[in-house]
Amino acid sequence: NAGVMQNPRHLVRRRGQEARLRCSPMKGHSHVYWYRQLPEEGLKFMVYLQKENIIDESGMPKERFSAEFPKEGPSILRIQQVVRGDSAAYFCASSPTSGAYNEQFFGPGTRLTVL
């Protein structure tokens, strides 16, 4: 049973470009979460999605960031007009259901470097 897949694993962008990060949840999981980890820090929640729905985006910056989880295909985290402060590791997690007593499984992360 394949785990959570993320690609690319490493992404380099110049300031002002767009970054697209992809996440395929574990088989049978319909709930996806995105987290960001700045250097030497813990992970911070960004957004929680189910298929075709954003459930909670309270951790997402209001501008330049967007996320989707379409009916078919992976979840996408999109960062427009990247700045140096966007350099971080972005982790995706998935779970089979929502609510209490529900374990999340994390992907290997995408390391974004903005030059």
Place this chain on the structure above:
Amino acid sequence: GIQVEQSPPDLILQEGANSTLRCNFSDSVNNLQWFHQNPWGQLINLFYIPSGTKQNGRLSATTVATERYSLLYISSSQTTDSGVYFCAVGYNFNKFYFGSGTKLNVKP
């Protein structure tokens, strides 16, 4: 949001030593996980333990939800145990709050 405090922030051990890592949280939770982030940055699930005690080889964990803390025990540490250990807690829709981690360095 929930505040999560982990202690100690840094820990240096000699191979073979035992250690206890602590996670305190500020509110009631119904999800709690321990992770190991290895030197390559990958997050490895250690325990899903919203309450009670679990053991897996040299590792064990205990969560006392009513007192808002969890402990991770590492026995007979090995150099491969090095990395950062994170506690993450959540409630309702699984929005996890992470602590700042305990950075463990096991020396041969």
